[in-house]
Amino acid sequence: MADPNYQLQYYQFLLKKHFNKVLLAILLLILVFTSVKTVGPEEEGVVLTVGQYSRTVQPGLNFIMPFGIERMYKIPVQRQLKQEFGFRTVSADVRSDYTKKGFTDESLMLSGDLNLADVEWVVQYRIVNSYNYLFKVRNAEKALRDMSESAMRKIVGDRTVNEVLTVGRQEVASSVEVLLQRMCDEYENGIRIDQVVLQDVNPPESVKPSFNAVNQAQQERETLINQAESEYNQIIPRARGEAEQAIEQAEAYALNRVNRATGEATRFNAIYEEYVKAPEVTKKRIYLETMERILPKLSSKTIVDQRGNSVLPLLNLDPPKR
Structure with a gap:
């Protein structure tokens, strides 16, 4: 029959052996988690050694001293x-x-x-x-x-x-x-x-309802002002244009009358000079030119000999009727 003390010692040995393995595994896990740090692509890591700034590391896999000797703060420097x-x-x-x-x-x-x-x-x-x-x-x-x-x-x-x-x-x-x-x-x-x-x-x-009412009134005022300015900008330039047009027409009419009067005076002076040189010839020429202008305007024309002794005392110059 086995000794109970021996069995107890054996179980204690096995328990101690497995406990050491478990403790070692826990220590390894703590070592890995506290020493291996991953910095994201938009971040950089600031490492503190015993609470004092040590270094700044770039994105990727980084290693620090375990068990809290070094700590890392990840700062999103590339993110808005x-x-x-x-x-x-x-x-x-x-x-x-x-x-x-x-x-x-x-x-x-x-x-x-x-x-x-x-x-x-x-x-x-x-x-x-x-x-x-x-x-x-x-x-x-x-x-x-x-x-x-x-x-x-x-x-x-x-x-x-x-x-x-x-x-x-x-x-x-x-x-x-x-x-x-x-x-x-x-x-x-x-x-x-x-x-x-x-x-x-x-x-x-x-106060929002009252403020909205004031804003609406101000907007309506601005609308009316803009409409008035729009009408002003349409009417005033048109009136100015019409006034300038009337002035230009009056100036053109005055210039035309002056030029015509000047031309007629010049023409009269020229005729007078010719009349002084040959009064009878000038009278006859003026008479013929005047008749040349008047006769085409008459609808019925009859020429009569002054004494009436001609064989054909009447000369009808009316165009034949069709």
């Missing part, structure tokens, strides 16, 4: 990131869903003319320096959000509510982009601002 203000995207798809619940404090701000405006915007940015992003500013994401909100409130506070809601939206976005980039460079947070987009700008919900 964004922060939303006044709303949040619930689901991004062909038709995205948004919510404003709980984010009114971010978007409600005071304009330069002491009116409230509900401004929703998006900041699109990239991380261009991972070291500065991690170590120059504590919690760079939150710092960027605070800077964005501060910049937007400053720019909106320098303009009237009508400018922010209507014609000045693009200028507001551009000014915020420039100011925010200047602040990022000053804080050296390693961030480059790509674009600031005003998603939506509205008056507060409590």
